[in-house]
Amino acid sequence: MGTVRRCLCIGLSALLLSGCNLIVFNPKGQVAIDERNLIILATGLMLLVVIPVIVMMFLFAYRYRATNKSADYKPRWASSHKIEAVVWGVPLVIIIILGIVTWVTTHALDPYRPLDSDVPPVNVQVVATDWKWLFIYPDLGIATVNELALPVHTPVSFTITSDAAMTSFFIPALGGQIYAMAGMQTRLHLIANETGEFRGIAANYNGQGFSDMHFSTLSTTRADFDAWVSKVKAAPQKLDRTAYDALAKPTIGHRIEYYSTVDQGLFMAIVDKYEGMNKGKAAENREAKAQPTDTGTGAMTTEDTMAKER
Template sequence: MKTKGAHSRASIPIAAALTTCLSGCGNLDVLDPKGSIGLAEKSLIGTATFTMLIVVVPVILMTLWFAWRYRASNRHAKYAPKWAHSTAIEVVIWTVPSIIILCLGILTWKTTHELDPYKPIESAVKPINVEVVALDWKWLFIYPDLGIASVNQLAFPVGTPVNFMITSDSVMNSFFIPQLGSQIYAMAGMQTQLHLIADEAGDFAGVSANYSGRGFSDMKFRALATNPEQFNAWVEKVKASSDRLDMNEYSTVSQPSEKAPVRYFSSVDPKLFYNIIAKYNNGHVLDLRNSNCSTKG
């Protein structure tokens, strides 16, 4: 049983692009998507931008033309000091923006539901489950089905849906892999979801898109999309680590640190993710899409 409550999301693509710019990224990764979700969001950004330019460009050109046409030195321009109203102009300046706003509203409504981060990706390939914990100032990735975990490095096979369950054991953060698509908040005591897929192999940047304190600028990770053989080799490398992530070790890992190096854990407490959430809710797990809380662990 899980609880239906406020579903906090941050998947609006235009906001994502602006966040990427302001966070100091050297390039606009969000405009170079490598997955179906990212491609759909890039299309939405382009469509919305060009639609708004239908008003913006004519306004800019007409402003420049009016300034030239009605300059003080132009004695041939019609002088009409008592002119106050034109029905034709009123119809144009109200109708065109209204149509554009209506089109953008329909587009936003449609794509918001299509790109819902809680909506699983349809695929014949079995998805990989990853539990994500935002810490100060690093990311912990737990693979519950594989019994392993890593810090600041995420791996998954190309063409395989990844089901993320996301929370925070610190202040609010936002989980974001720009080239794969949607970002979504990570909040203490709450569980959010995100579904992504990579259509191409690559080493993608992952960031926190929500300011979270002193070490925020270095709260980054790498997302490795590989072929199945390389992913299996990565799993074996993680399993070869001598580190094990139980509750005692987690208390050390969760301490604030900046520029944290990649770290592997060959085993992980299966209840760790839910224990992190439940400690903020008297033993209950809150899912932001659902309205009943559940006790896990």
């Protein structure tokens, strides 16, 4: 009995202490704030039913206990329209409210939906590999490994893929979670409301190095972001196809790296590696490659070529 009591005390203490830094309820971005509010609202609405039921369970058990001889005993009691109205009406109202809220927020918090802002977004291409994160800034011509920087109060548009097993891209402090899959591109839009350093993780198990597949997210002022970009551009490493092939090899606990230049089209080349997984894409590419080139003197069609060969 003493052991059970100690275990319960330890478990309760751990639960209470974990709430001190429960990042989901301490968001640093507008998307995360909206998601937190939705969680609180939905939970509160459901507790309107759950709490009274739990209270009545203990109340009825106490009132109608075997030793309480004063409790009314009505074996022929049939039904009550008032009770029926409450039992069915309250859950119905809650379901209607939850349905409306879910409909509105599902569209408002769609990860593919660009955020409303007067500030132009920062575009970031994300590649998940074994077991590290590659961030390419196509408009800036730089790339980093396991470190993501973004200016505060500025929307960030992520285009995400994987060059390994499927995983999930997640920055809990900023909200949103979306899968990274080989041969596919998913989208996510986030914004930071505060400066700071936030933890990003792989939220889907993807192998041996899963627990070490995390990265730092730096939310900075615009001036500090520009200084960070200058630091990355001064790095000696360049990310060409050969350097990427070496980077993509499985590693665990990979260090932060900076690349001052990136091969244009590297991200799409990574996506297109798996075009065989998308039969429509593969057929489209083969058709595009088969199209003749017009040199100005007339284009030769595939049928003309075959007739000439015959």
